[in-house]
Amino acid sequence: MWRNLFQRKVRTGLSMLGVSxxxxxxxxxxxxxxxxxxxxxxxxxxxxxxxxxxxxxAADLAFSTVTRDDVERIRAIPGVESISRVxxxxxxxxxxxxxxxxxxxxxxxxxxPEERIMGKYRAFLREGRLLERPxxxxxxxxxxxxxxxGLGAKVPIYGxxxxxxxxxxxxxSWENGGIVIHADVLGRQLGKADSYTLLFxxxxxxxxxxxxxxxxEGLPHLRAVRPSDFTSQFADQLAVIDEFIALVTVIAVVxxxxxxxxxxxxxxxxxxREIGTxxxxxxxxxxxxxxxxxxxxxxxxxxxxxxxxxxxxxTEALIALWNKAYLVASYLPSTFAKGALVAVLVGVSxxxxxxYRAANLRPVEALRYE
Numbered sequence: 001m002w003r004n005l006f007q008r009k010v011r012t013g014l015s016m017l018g019v020s021x022x023x024x025x026x027x028x029x030x031x032x033x034x035x036x037x038x039x040x041x042x043x044x045x046x047x048x049x050x051x052x053x054x055x056x057x058a059a060d061l062a063f064s065t066v067t068r069d070d071v072e073r074i075r076a077i078p079g080v081e082s083i084s085r086v087x088x089x090x091x092x093x094x095x096x097x098x099x100x101x102x103x104x105x106x107x108x109x110x111x112x113p114e115e116r117i118m119g120k121y122r123a124f125l126r127e128g129r130l131l132e133r134p135x136x137x138x139x140x141x142x143x144x145x146x147x148x149x150g151l152g153a154k155v156p157i158y159g160x161x162x163x164x165x166x167x168x169x170x171x172x173s174w175e176n177g178g179i180v181i182h183a184d185v186l187g188r189q190l191g192k193a194d195s196y197t198l199l200f201x202x203x204x205x206x207x208x209x210x211x212x213x214x215x216x217e218g219l220p221h222l223r224a225v226r227p228s229d230f231t232s233q234f235a236d237q238l239a240v241i242d243e244f245i246a247l248v249t250v251i252a253v254v255x256x257x258x259x260x261x262x263x264x265x266x267x268x269x270x271x272x273r274e275i276g277t278x279x280x281x282x283x284x285x286x287x288x289x290x291x292x293x294x295x296x297x298x299x300x301x302x303x304x305x306x307x308x309x310x311x312x313x314x315t316e317a318l319i320a321l322w323n324k325a326y327l328v329a330s331y332l333p334s335t336f337a338k339g340a341l342v343a344v345l346v347g348v349s350x351x352x353x354x355x356y357r358a359a360n361l362r363p364v365e366a367l368r369y370e
Contacts, residue, residue: 016303018259019346022252023307027339028315028329029245035330036174037231043172044227047117049084049200050208052230053215056223061088065195070219074199077214079207084117084200086110087186090178091157093147106143107178108157110186110197117200121168121180127151128166131182138166138180157181158189173319173328249338253345256300260350264296267354275358289359296351297344304343308336 044052053074054064066085075083087110093103111118113132121130121138128151131138137157139149144167147155154161162181170176187193201224203211208226215224275288312331319327 012263012299015259015263015299016306019256019300019303019343020307020310022256022346023304023339023342024311024314025252026245026249026342027308027311027335028318029248030335030338031311031315031329031331032327033245034332034335035328038330039172039174039328040231041228043175044230046120046172047084047200047227048120048202049117049227050203050205051201051212051215051224052227053199053201053222053224054197056221061197064197065192066197066199066222067195070222071196071199073219074201074215077211077218079203079211080201081204082116082202084115084202085112085183085196085198086117086200087183087190087192087197089186089190094156103143103146103177105177106147107174108186109175109178109180110183111180112183116202118180121166124168124170126167126169128164130166131180132165134182134185135162136165136182137162138168139164140176140178141167141169142176143179160185249342253342253349256303256342256346257350260296260300260346261353263299264292264351264354265357267295272361275361279361285359288361289355292355292358293348293351296355297347300343300347300350304340304346307343308339311339 053066053070054061055066058064071083071085074080087108089108089110090105091108093106111131113130118130125138126141128138137155144150144164149155149164151164151167153164155164156162168180183196184193187196190197201211201215212224215222279285279288315329319329
């Protein structure tokens, strides 16, 4: 069986490579998708907030609007200790020296200096201080080094110059791709001078359920969720990513099947006389069928094993290329199980027809085959 597979090493190797790339692509996409989702939840949890409040009907967080009146009504709920009002956005850095920007996008985290959410950045601060005035920003070390910003630098954002007064380095990868800016400034840029994108609500643990119920009953247009459940509220948007991964998986399976099918068909054709001899010596159709199927599974199984390793190595290389900003991966047992399932599907699907053809060769005709 092994001899049959490796008689044509180049052909077998290319087939295994096709399976490897297919499996690696599936593993990489699923790992990055899950990593980004989990990273966003961790980001929300790191705020220390009890609840996150946003528009209940917003299809995307960018469209969420919480008014000042909403904020005051939430402040009045028994058990609420404090509220941090925030905005999220992004901008494309200006071109330098006639070349394209060094970063495709920089995230903007709109915060108020006096509010509790800013406390987390004290632990991340590496140089300088936190912002105090609307004309100041605090940049991540990755963004500052990539764009050549230093303390005291004047940098343009949406046509206005801001002073870099601090450098931070977060323990969350994608947060290192952003800067902290005054929430009022960002709110005006977003056309939300009288409202906010998201609220971080702080309450005593005993009051969580009561505060959550009071917000959703008294302000039905808003949603109040625990930080760990934040991304689950945007299941429709995340489903688009899942559909894309499913489409890539189907394409990967088709490509893998075609490669292995070609190898198995050639293998059966080259061994027609051998198969005829085995049938003449008493091998049953089912035994020939099993032999070819096992060969196909071995071919795709070895390729799949390399694909699992390649998927992890390729993902980590991509993350390292971005200096551990923007991208983050999370490897779950279910991800590797899905990768292995792709390899099995490729092996079985590609070997079925060659196995059927081999099993139905008539010994007399097979022995006359040249």
